[in-house]
Amino acid sequence: MTRTTAEAEPIVVVGAALLHGGRLLAARRSAPPDLAGRWELPGGKVEAGERPEDALVRELREELGIDAEPVGRVPGEWPLRTPYVLQVWTARLRPGSPGPRPLQDHDDLRWLAPAELWHVAWLDQDVPAVREVEKLAAFSA
Template structure:
């Protein structure tokens, strides 16, 4: 049994982050590589980030996509698909995953060191954070 599941957690133990599966016209999804110096550096992930105090998840995702990859997204274009709930050693991650098929602007990597457009089945062999891995199957069934 996972000992984290049997332990009580506090609000401070939970990190709420949002992620986005940007889907292009060919059904490929964007993944970006985490930069050096950040936790889980070098792993591939869906763009997104931390929800700040007072932000709704959609607001946070719109802000993060602008900051990280320079695109403009509206809340109307974000469709919630699923979420990840994963216990790491020192915190519990709760991460809604949204799908977006329409955005303005060109992808510019402001933080990530690399990016790839992949079909969901092509993501199986990527080194990704543990919380992201189960999301691939949901994307595969949706795209």
Template structure:
């Protein structure tokens, strides 16, 4: 099945010594409003996944990033979100700008990289397996 490709970033305070993850709270669609996610979005025609992540983070948060390793999902397209879309996620570190809620989000939060802190947020259900993978990868030192 061909999925619409979504890209996102697990933004860390540091790729080399991560302690915190930046989470973003959605404002729409109504079914997802108020839930937390990894910032990102749809690829544009002809755009590479890495370029799409960088563009989306400028548009949504006003930041430029350095990408680390990919948080590999179970499918070639990454993590299946629903019957139509799958998302690839990269670790990232901000290199320029201060994150702000410019588009699609009403709140940002730097969350400690531990199970208790991450579980305290009401994540979009499709993002929960990614949250677990992010935590496992950071504990294993596989972020850059």
């Protein structure tokens, strides 16, 4: 059985490099069991017909209860389990947004300064993206 072009297309998972006050938000997974206790950039799958930037805003509202806006795409794209691929955007809280709180799939949040970035156990698939975020002037300034 051969795969069609549609089946071969990767499914995009968006991650947020949420920056605030020179710090990056890390979210600790509570589910599924094989990921629990590890840290990630919050986000989720892009739904059919949805722009990645819109998915990012939706996922941050669902997972963290915040109103955020995408700022720019972080260079790169990282493979996850087939057929998924990770794309990351920097994002910021919109004025008047409540602070983030873990609502879905997370049990802890931390704002990490540049010197604290590697003090948490990132999910393996997030490490390359976090390295790219680390290079950004918006984070290291």
